[in-house]
Amino acid sequence: MTIEMDKDITNAEWEVMRVVWAQTEVPSQVIIDVLMDKRGWKEPTIKTLIGRLVKKGALKTRKEGRKFLYSTDIKEDALVNETLDHFFHNICSKDIGKTIGVLIDEAILSHEDVALLKEKLIQKEQVAYDTVPCNCVKGQCQCQCQRHG
Amino acid sequence: MTIEMDKDITNAEWEVMRVVWAQTEVPSQVIIDVLMDKRGWKEPTIKTLIGRLVKKGALKTRKEGRKFLYSTDIKEDALVNETLDHFFHNICSKDIGKTIGVLIDEAILSHEDVALLKEKLIQKEQVAYDTVPCNCVKGQCQCQCQRHG
DNA sequence: CACTTCCGTTTACAATTGTAATCTTTAATT
DNA sequence: AATTAAAGATTACAATTGTAAACGGAAGTG
Structure with a gap:
């Protein structure tokens, strides 16, 4: 159940993950639309979060034409459970x-x-x-x- | 159930809180002993964490002679529940x-x-x-x- | 082909966090 | 009173995080 990943998902990054989990593959534009609306973040902010998630191995990319489609191997429920288990150590x-x-x-x-x-x-x-x-x-x-x- | 406090309790700070919760009032030396042992932190590290918790209003101090006794008004179960509620928003x-x-x-x-x-x-x-x-x-x-x- | 637009990348920058050394009081001891 | 020891305060410093602007290249448009 342990997810092999460099780093943890931060709170802000979690919002991005949720958009990716909601679909199979998403273009950045969808993530940007959803989160600009939900969180009022600027477009570059969301791009940064996406970039960090890619860098830390949480998001995969597939080039389709000029743009990328983002997806993840991380299972939402697995990450939720892992996070909760971790917290329960407190x-x-x-x-x-x-x-x-x-x-x-x-x-x-x-x-x-x-x-x-x-x-x-x-x-x-x-x-x-x-x-x-x-x-x-x-x-x-x-x-x-x-x-x- | 909402706790009035400036900031959140970080992971490292949580360790300090647990020592305070385990007692009614604790001198810093007890906190230091417990956490040097449990986490291998240096004494100044633990002093920093205590200081930050005092500054953010999570710990109260009572001067007894030359030293302070630390205590808290924050209820452990309240903070646990609040933290979990917050996480469940994800x-x-x-x-x-x-x-x-x-x-x-x-x-x-x-x-x-x-x-x-x-x-x-x-x-x-x-x-x-x-x-x-x-x-x-x-x-x-x-x-x-x-x-x- | 020049111009613009879109999208990913690079850079920025302050606040927080983890981790710790050093300084300064003040109390205890000789 | 002088010396030492303990405890809190100040300073340090790199990594992470939240937030975003600016840049550069590819793709579409005129």
């Missing part, structure tokens, strides 16, 4: 459940989504722990055994 | 359910966590949609009505 593993709980509270879900998640929880029950072990470094969480001072 | 609302699904798959959960989440899903069912409306800008997702090109 949280004590004991708190992951509650954190997901808040996400559920705040999400707009379909009946189908709810059913899917319920199903997953039934699976999860099979492998659930009595107590989730804390994975924090000493001094970085409140689990008693590890408390400082 | 995802089509139709895909939030699936994304949470992957989080559940990958999480280590306790029986209690599973029960909590199940409970939340039961609640959620009451307000679930038949179809989650897409919230994307035209050109940034594949929902048919909005497809480009």
Whole structure:
């Protein structure tokens, strides 16, 4: 699931990726139109972002006539998941459940989504722990055994 | 739930925050010890991070004798949730359910966590949609009505 | 063929971020 | 009181990021 790429996708670059993900191949003009409109960026700004993504290997190009068509091998869901996993390293593993709980509270879900998640929880029950072990470094969480001072 | 603060917490700064969250008030020496050990950072590096957090209002100080004790008003779970909400803006609302699904798959959960989440899903069912409306800008997702090109 | 337009490339530039050395107070110790 | 040690403040500096202008070459137009 790890994506082999030089660098991370920055927030601004993410907007470009979303346009590319929405299509199979896009000319820069489409990216520019969408983002000038959505973000109010100037054309050169968007060109810069495209260029950086190409340079860092996140976008591929195919020359068609005089212009390029942009595409990507990076899967949107894979990158989303990887980014979230990475962020979750900032949280004590004991708190992951509650954190997901808040996400559920705040999400707009379909009946189908709810059913899917319920199903997953039934699976999860099979492998659930009595107590989730804390994975924090000493001094970085409140689990008693590890408390400082 | 929005935290009034000048700037965002960067990744490196997050490490400092976690040490502060783990205690009520901490002297810099504790933060330094924990992070020199965990991250291999030099002492001045950690002092810089602390200083920046104080400057941006994320950490409060209380002078005790010659040194300061650091604390924060920012709630860890509030910041976590806010950060996640923010990130979820990068995802089509139709895909939030699936994304949470992957989080559940990958999480280590306790029986209690599973029960909590199940409970939340039961609640959620009451307000679930038949179809989650897409919230994307035209050109940034594949929902048919909005497809480009 | 000269002119203009489009598009990708190069350059710019300030702010943020990661990483750290050095300086300055002030407190502790001799 | 003089010396040392600790802690916060100041300065440093390269890389990244957000934001954009300017340049150059190819393609279409008159």
